[in-house]
Amino acid sequence: MLTRALIVVLAILNLGVALWWMLRGDPVPAAPAATTGVAQLQLLPSTGAPPPPATVAAPPTQALDDVTPAPKPTPVATSSAAATEPAVASVTAAPTPTPTPAAVQPPPASAAVPAAVPAPAAAAPAQCVSLGPFADRAAAQAAQAKAGAVLRGARLREVADAGATRYRVLLPAAASREDAQATVKRIMAAGVSDYYIIAQGEETNAIALGQYRNREGAERRMAALSAAGFNARMVASGGDGSAQWWLDATLAEQADASVVRQRSGAAQQRSLDCARVR
Known part of the structure; x- marks a missing residue:
């Protein structure tokens, strides 16, 4: 009678262990053991601002908890029908450092614009x-x-001769007709026109270079001849001879x-x- 009861109890225990193995699910992988005194590398989320300079973490004052995976239970033929669940130790998470926002640089001060210098007034002619x-x-x-x-x-x-009515421009009389003609050739080579050789009178062999009604015209003619290399003179006529x-x-x-x-x-x-x- 006792043997039959023991067999029934063992059968019930085996059935309970089999149900527990089927219903317990995949075991939770345990976190690797942390090395004491060594800072852990943590990945931070990417942000638009550049990350702050890395700082060396101070050594922890307390060692991290040692996590050891619980051993798998071995079915034991005992009188107890309850099964003990494996205990999972919690790992203390290190606090995540808050990224420090980058310092905002003040905008550069705008360069001072020099005041416009007024232009000097144009001098009157x-x-x-x-x-x-x-x-x-x-x-x-x-x-x-x-x-x-x-x-x-x-x-x-x-x-x-302020009372003169006309003015003539002349080259002095030459020594001979041939000399006067040679001077005429020089005048033609210089590009001067309106000339003739006086053939008689007190101004024989002189070369007339124009007659003008006003003194200004005669002076302009004399200036042009002087620039060409000829020393002409002005003779007034029709006046009283006063100056x-x-x-x-x-x-x-x-x-x-x-x-x-x-x-x-x-x-x-x-x-x-x-x-x-x-």
């Missing part, structure tokens, strides 16, 4: 006048002294021509090209 006429050189010099500092670069100019003097000068800045004329005592004032004053 010079104004030149001719004051006169004066009967002689002394009268023209006295008028210059009366005008004072308002006249700059003043010079006296004599106009011979006049004029005072040519540049006005000082902000000087009024009419006021300067009254101060100098001149009867007339004429606008003048400043190139003729220099």
Whole structure:
């Protein structure tokens, strides 16, 4: 009777162990044992900001718990029907360091823009006048002294035979007709036109180079001949032979021509090209 009861108990125990093996599931793998005193490498999630500089973790004050997988239970023929579940030790997780946001650099200060320098005002063009006429050189010099500092670069100019109605430009008479013709060839080579050789009178063998109704035209002709290398002279005709003097000068800045004329005592004032004053 006792033997039969023992067989029934062993059968029930074997059946319970078989059910436990079928229902217990896959065993949980245990975490590897951590080495004491060595920092663990942890992967942090990727962020847009650069990671902060790595810092050496201080050695832990306490050793990590030693995790040892529980041994598999061995079926034992005992009178106890309860089975003990394997205990799983928990591993203390190290705290995850919080990434420090990168320091925000302040925007660079904008470069100071230099203030615009105002452009200097354009100087007013010079104004030149001719004051006169004066009967002689002394009268023209006295008028210059009366005008004072308002006249700059003043010079006296004599106009011979002021009553002349025309002016001729001549080259001095040559010694012979052949010499005059040789001079004509030189004139033609220089590109000068409007010429002829005077054949009779006091100016025989002289070369006429034009006749003008005003003195300015005759002076321009003489200047062109002088640039070509010919020493011409001007002869006035149709006047009484008297001469006049004029005072040519540049006005000082902000000087009024009419006021300067009254101060100098001149009867007339004429606008003048400043190139003729220099």
